[in-house]
Amino acid sequence: QGVRDLAGRHVVVSAGGTREAIDPVRFIGNRSSGMQGYALARTAVARGARVTLVSANVALPDPAGAQVVPVGSAEEMRKAVLEAVQDADAVVMAAAVADFRPAGYQGSKIKKTPGAEPEPIALAKNPDILAELAADRPPGQVVVGFAAETDDVLANGREKLARKGCDLLVVNQVGEDLTFGRPDNAAVVLGADGTSTEVPRGAKEALAEVVWDLIAARLPD
Numbered sequence: 001q002g003v004r005d006l007a008g009r010h011v012v013v014s015a016g017g018t019r020e021a022i023d024p025v026r027f028i029g030n031r032s033s034g035m036q037g038y039a040l041a042r043t044a045v046a047r048g049a050r051v052t053l054v055s056a057n058v059a060l061p062d063p064a065g066a067q068v069v070p071v072g073s074a075e076e077m078r079k080a081v082l083e084a085v086q087d088a089d090a091v092v093m094a095a096a097v098a099d100f101r102p103a104g105y106q107g108s109k110i111k112k113t114p115g116a117e118p119e120p121i122a123l124a125k126n127p128d129i130l131a132e133l134a135a136d137r138p139p140g141q142v143v144v145g146f147a148a149e150t151d152d153v154l155a156n157g158r159e160k161l162a163r164k165g166c167d168l169l170v171v172n173q174v175g176e177d178l179t180f181g182r183p184d185n186a187a188v189v190l191g192a193d194g195t196s197t198e199v200p201r202g203a204k205e206a207l208a209e210v211v212w213d214l215i216a217a218r219l220p221d
């Protein structure tokens, strides 16, 4: 039994990757496995928190003791997260939310027409859930984002932290096989207060513990 420093707290974690429907059988998705978000949920339960896990398209067992809210698309995730954060002390957006969705959902399966070129798929912007949460949060609520970057990891991370208005941004370098679907991760956690915490490559659970340490230090009494 470790520290129960999140006892009496409600925390919301989003995990997985959203799917944006093109037609009844196809979607635009991403490579997020949900492992980091699930590790965050498990470690928060172990530290005594009440945990709401908003989970998008994850093939992992439900973490014992967490309330799992399954969602599909970014719009569904937005609804579920906004509802769950009402009384939350902290929210961690670990999910890979699609930045864009098909502008027009095709109610019937798109067919290929022999001899004809395919129609392009027009995209529309999805709402930025993290930015919205950070802008509308109740006093004292700690808001944390994740950023997957392939280049200029730190500079892009600082810029994103400021743009989204969150308290902490966990920045990891992604590439084909650096993060997605792996049990381990390496990251730098940037704080709006100018701090920067380097987390060496290790289990996603270990990164999760560091994130909760940094959150716990920012929670009001």
Ligand code: C5P
Pocket: 074, 093, 094, 095, 096, 097, 098, 099, 126, 127, 128, 129, 130, 131, 144, 145, 146, 147, 148
């Ligand atoms: O802008 P980018 O997608 O890199 O930002 C990543 C962070 O923002 C993650 O924490 C992700 O959960 C969140 N996000 C969001 N809504 C979006 C896109 C990203 O909440 N539409």
